[in-house]
Amino acid sequence: MKVLLRNPKREVDVPGPLRVSALLERLAVNRESVLVIKGDTLVTGDAVLADADTVEVRPVISGGA
Amino acid sequence: MKCRRCRQPAAIEIRRHNAAFCPPCFEHHCIEQVRKAIDEFDMVGAGDRVLVAVSGGKDSLALWDMLVSLGYDADGLYLGLGIGDYSSDSAVYTRAFAEGRGLKLIEVDIPTEFGFDIPGAALVTKRVPCSACGLSKRHLFNQAALEGGYDVVATGHNLDDEAAVLFGNVLRWQTDYLGRQLPVLPAAHGFPRKVKPLVRLGERETAAWCVLRGIDYQVEECPNAVGNKHLGYKEALNAIEDASPGSKHAFYFEFLSKASKHFTPQAEAEQEGLRPCTGCGAPTTDQELCAFCKLVARVARATQAEAATKAGKAGTG
Numbered sequence: 007m008k009v010l011l012r013n014p015k016r017e018v019d020v021p022g023p024l025r026v027s028a029l030l031e032r033l034a035v036n037r038e039s040v041l042v043i044k045g046d047t048l049v050t051g052d053a054v055l056a057d058a059d060t061v062e063v064r065p066v067i068s069g070g071a
Numbered sequence: 072m073k074c075r076r077c078r079q080p081a082a083i084e085i086r087r088h089n090a091a092f093c094p095p096c097f098e099h100h101c102i103e104q105v106r107k108a109i110d111e112f113d114m115v116g117a118g119d120r121v122l123v124a125v126s127g128g129k130d131s132l133a134l135w136d137m138l139v140s141l142g143y144d145a146d147g148l149y150l151g152l153g154i155g156d157y158s159s160d161s162a163v164y165t166r167a168f169a170e171g172r173g174l175k176l177i178e179v180d181i182p183t184e185f186g187f188d189i190p191g192a193a194l195v196t197k198r199v200p201c202s203a204c205g206l207s208k209r210h211l212f213n214q215a216a217l218e219g220g221y222d223v224v225a226t227g228h229n230l231d232d233e234a235a236v237l238f239g240n241v242l243r244w245q246t247d248y249l250g251r252q253l254p255v256l257p258a259a260h261g262f263p264r265k266v267k268p269l270v271r272l273g274e275r276e277t278a279a280w281c282v283l284r285g286i287d288y289q290v291e292e293c294p295n296a297v298g299n300k301h302l303g304y305k306e307a308l309n310a311i312e313d314a315s316p317g318s319k320h321a322f323y324f325e326f327l328s329k330a331s332k333h334f335t336p337q338a339e340a341e342q343e344g345l346r347p348c349t350g351c352g353a354p355t356t357d358q359e360l361c362a363f364c365k366l367v368a369r370v371a372r373a374t375q376a377e378a379a380t381k382a383g384k385a386g387t388g
Contacts, residue, residue, distance in 0.1 A: 012290060036310065037313065038273075038275065038312045039305075039309050041278055047082055047283065048083050048279055048282060048283065049082070050072040050081050051084060053072075064282075065290075066129070066278040067231070067274060067302060067306070068129070068130070068274065068292060068293075069297070069302045
């Protein structure tokens, strides 16, 4: 599957099928700090992503206070 | 995973609530959390005019959207900070949001109106850009609210922001800041009331709100914030939250209920020493100019000195 990442913006290929939670573990991303977006909606940690899917792992942490 | 309310397929899991929600029930959850925060802390009264500080980011646009959804009379205030493409992009997102919903947006461009930008101010003051940025925002939010006759300034500070600021203040026992870290600062001494209606929502939730509501927001981080202490505190707290969901909520809300009262007398005493700034009339603890007017004057002096140096070099060259 294609995985879009930010900061810096890049794209990586990860073989599917794979659960969202496993994808985040593989990317070493804390699940509390991102959303996983497929199309125009969100997917939960137990959703299975297919090899043909494209998903965005979007960070949600912002630095201003 | 099923939605806790309706048992339809869930779109987002919120581990600190031990719950997952489908998109419609997630919107209900967010609105209820904001309504609860407003009611619990008496943030907005009937008929109050609210000025929402908007940046084009997820929190402020979600806040504005939620307040309007709840029926509040809420206009937006956008500050142009002069941070290159980041600022010009943030203005585009903010204007598109306001125009798309027919909402009133007030804009103040700091470089145009005050002759400096945030990176330039940081160079002159030899401090981090976030210092001049925060100082300018606080001053101009107050000023715009008072000039526009607004009762309340609402900012998009969320649970993660408040927990991270609390973490930093506790690490250094900054008791003056701890006394002011409240979801509501009442109107007093020439300041409008300031409220943080998102304190019961984490930033995953405000980002999810935007995605599910189709709100296009600025995802890119401010270039000046990259690597700052605040982000480090958030990462540390998220590592704790991952292992123990609910920790951030408990840390912040238990502080409010059990500890903040021990620090408020010091903050209140500081408020008593306020006097009008001789430059702009805003309340200040300083003898003459407020911190913002000092910043404007300091940058103007540096700009004049630089121009004189350049003119001198041109004359001798």
